[in-house]
Amino acid sequence: MRALARKGKSAMRRLYRGYNRRKADNAPPPSTERVRILLLHANGMGGTIRTVFNLAGYLAERHDVEIVSILREAEEPFFPIDPRVRFRFLDDRIDPGHDPVRALLSKLPSRLIPKEESAYHRFNLWTDLKLARYIRSLDTGVLMATRPGLNLAVAQLASPGVITVGQEHVALRTQPEAIQELIKWRYRRLDALVTLTKADLRDYRETLPKQPRKLTRIPNAVPPMAGGLAKLDAKVVVAVGRMTRIKGFHRLITAWETVAAAHPDWKLRIFGAGPQEENLARQVAESGLEGKVELPGPTADVGAELERASIFALSSRHEGFPMTILEAMAKGLAIVSFNSPHGPKEMITHGVDGLLVKPRTNANLAESIIQVIEDERLRRDLAAGAVETARAYDVDAVGAQWDDLLADLLRRREAKAARRTEAPALPPPCP
Numbered sequence: 283m284r285a286l287a288r289k290g291k292s293a294m295r296r297l298y299r300g301y302n303r304r305k306a307d308n309a310p311p312p313s314t315e316r317v318r319i320l321l322l323h324a325n326g327m328g329g330t331i332r333t334v335f336n337l338a339g340y341l342a343e344r345h346d347v348e349i350v351s352i353l354r355e356a357e358e359p360f361f362p363i364d365p366r367v368r369f370r371f372l373d374d375r376i377d378p379g380h381d382p383v384r385a386l387l388s389k390l391p392s393r394l395i396p397k398e399e400s401a402y403h404r405f406n407l408w409t410d411l412k413l414a415r416y417i418r419s420l421d422t423g424v425l426m427a428t429r430p431g432l433n434l435a436v437a438q439l440a441s442p443g444v445i446t447v448g449q450e451h452v453a454l455r456t457q458p459e460a461i462q463e464l465i466k467w468r469y470r471r472l473d474a475l476v477t478l479t480k481a482d483l484r485d486y487r488e489t490l491p492k493q494p495r496k497l498t499r500i501p502n503a504v505p506p507m508a509g510g511l512a513k514l515d516a517k518v519v520v521a522v523g524r525m526t527r528i529k530g531f532h533r534l535i536t537a538w539e540t541v542a543a544a545h546p547d548w549k550l551r552i553f554g555a556g557p558q559e560e561n562l563a564r565q566v567a568e569s570g571l572e573g574k575v576e577l578p579g580p581t582a583d584v585g586a587e588l589e590r591a592s593i594f595a596l597s598s599r600h601e602g603f604p605m606t607i608l609e610a611m612a613k614g615l616a617i618v619s620f621n622s623p624h625g626p627k628e629m630i631t632h633g634v635d636g637l638l639v640k641p642r643t644n645a646n647l648a649e650s651i652i653q654v655i656e657d658e659r660l661r662r663d664l665a666a667g668a669v670e671t672a673r674a675y676d677v678d679a680v681g682a683q684w685d686d687l688l689a690d691l692l693r694r695r696e697a698k699a700a701r702r703t704e705a706p707a708l709p710p711p712c713p
Contacts, residue, residue: 312445312695314688316346316423320413320432322401324351324369327360327555327580328524329502329605330428330451336505339364340681345424350416352409352432360582372412384408398458399431420444424688430461433475437468445691448475448494451602453624454485462489469494473691476500478603479624495694498687502603503680504612504672507585511614512592514658514665517548519651520591520615522584522606523598525556530597530620532558533644535565535575537597540648542574545655550575550595553587588613592661593654597647601625608675611635611668616661618650635667 319334338347347367354371378384392405394414399405413432417425417439425440426447427433433448440446448469454462466489469475474496477483483499490497519541523529531552538550552562552575559577566575581587584606588594594610596619603625610617611629617636619626630636637650654661 310422310443312443312692312699313422314345314424314445314692317341317348317688318420318423318425319347319349320425320427320436321349321351322404322429322432323353323355324349324371325354325356325359329602332361332505332605333451333502334428335359335361335363335367336503336677337681337684338367340503340677341684342366344685352413353404360580362582372416373409387411394435395431396434396461396464398460399429401429401431405431414439417441424691430457430465433472434464434468437471440471445688445695446472446474447687447691448472450475450477450482450486453479453482453600453602454489455624456600466490467492473694474498474687476687478502479628481624481628482602496687496691500683500687501675501680502605502608503677504608504675505605506677507588507609507612508583509585509589509613511669512589512665514592514614514616514662516590516592517545518591519548519550519593519595520587520610521550521552521595521597522581522587522609523554523604525552525554525558525562527558528599529554529558530599530642531562532565533642533647534595534597535562535569535571537644537648537651538571538575539569540645541651541655542571544652546574548574548655551587551591552577553579553581553584555580584609585613588615591615593618593651595647595651596620596626598622599642603629607636608672611672612675614665614669616654616664617668618647618654620647629671631667631671634664635671636664 319338321331321334324331338349341347342364348370349367350370352372354374354376387408388406390407392407392410394410395402395405413435417436418441421441421443424445424447425436426449427436428449436446469490470492472494475494477486477499478501480499486497521534525531563577566572588610594615594617596604596607598620600622607617607626607629617630619630619636619638620641621627621638622641626638630638632638639646639650
């Protein structure tokens with residue numbers, strides 16, 4: 283039976299390859315005119331969503347851009363988006379209708395997305411069907427994906443005429459081993475893989491036996507924000523992010539017990555929402571920090587809240603390339619961050635545009651925050667350095683790197699198509 287199953291799978295693979303060859307032969311010319319970007323839930327909150335919106339708005343200057351969201355779980359996008367960018371939702375969970383096939387398949391687990399993917403529980407057999415149909419419906423243009431599960435699906439299913447780009451917002455080393463094994467062999471099918479950090483780029487180069495056609499690093503860009511720079515006279519430390527364990531807000535609150543004892547006139551404000559919200563509120567109450575630590579919930583205007591603070595704190599266990607640090611730098615805040623190698627360490631030069639703290643050391647975090655509170659000269663010097671650093675991540679500077687990447691991928695595809703056209707025809711069979 284096992285031998286028969288293996289033969290069956292082998293036959294299916296041959297049929298699939300043959301089908302792809304026929305699609306390649308009949309595909310329209312390669313093009314970057316249309317750009318499609320896959321997201322898990324475009325109307326949600328999070329750094330990846332904000333980053334994608336930022337990129338989509340830039341690309342919409344020269345391309346037809348559509349964000350394709352697997353899920354629709356809110357009526358409207360949480361973050362502002364360029365009106366030229368269009369949206370498509372594959373699984374509308376607000377108004378699902380009365381489709382009996384959908385009702386049945388939605389109860390069955392995903393077979394397309396690996397179980398080890400952190401968002402696996404958000405997918406099911408219905409989203410598999412919708413996603414696979416969408417990917418296979420494309421025969422040209424650019425298709426980008428923005429998380430491991432979607433990158434793997436695109437690498438597996440995209441038609442030969444489509445230029446495929448995978449984006450990685452989380453470091454390779456933090457992925458489960460099973461995901462890393464799939465990445466090793468499937469990512470080579472992508473036209474390009476884009477990392478956010480130099481450290482992650484090195485990891486991919488060292489880890490992948492066969493690399494995508496283009497492996498490069500393009501950082502996030504600072505999103506547009508209204509208002510001006512922070513005045514640095516507000517006795518406020520701010521943190522922003524989804525309230526999950528990985529963000530380490532429980533450590534920041536613990537550190538704040540020490541800060542509050544030394545400087546009771548300062549406040550900590552943590553903006554965000556998520557599964558740890560109730561636990562964090564309980565921790566604030568049990569620590570006697572009510573009135574000294576505030577949890578105002580999520581905010582769509584991050585820039586305004588940063589402008590009303592003087593210090594930005596990042597307490598994450600690990601990060602990819604945190605947008606919140608870029609936003610805080612652009613607003614001229616002094617940064618205090620745990621020293622995560624795949625994000626903060628590349629973005630912050632210790633003592634120049636921020637302070638880096640040994641990871642997961644609550645006492646050291648408290649000590650560094652107190653240092654910046656008590657030394658106004660240091661606070662203003664770090665803030666000035668941060669503004670200067672943020673200039674390198676201007677949307678036009680980063681966007682130009684995306685322009686260059688898409689132009690390079692198109693040239694490669696056009697050259698490949700030209701070689702196929704120029705290949706000598708096979709001689710006719712002998713009579």
